Amino acid sequence: MRLLLWTIRARVIRASVADDGMSTAEYAIGTIAAAAFGAVLYGVVTGDSIVNALTKIIEKALDTAV
Incomplete structure (x- = not known):
């Protein structure tokens, strides 16, 4: 049981910490x-x-008048 x-604890920690490839996707979305x-x-x-207003x-x- 132990x-x-x-x-289960180890898998949850690995799943919450793993972010492989996230920085590349974030840069791509930010650029777009x-x-x-x-x-x-x-x-x-x-x-x-806008041109008329300016x-x-x-x-x-x-x-x-000044």
């Missing part, structure tokens, strides 16, 4: 997420609404 408990975020950000910034802000700032 040997069985020791074996960063590229997707960059593509979305580029699409938003180059869209007409133009209005700049024009308003330049038209203010």
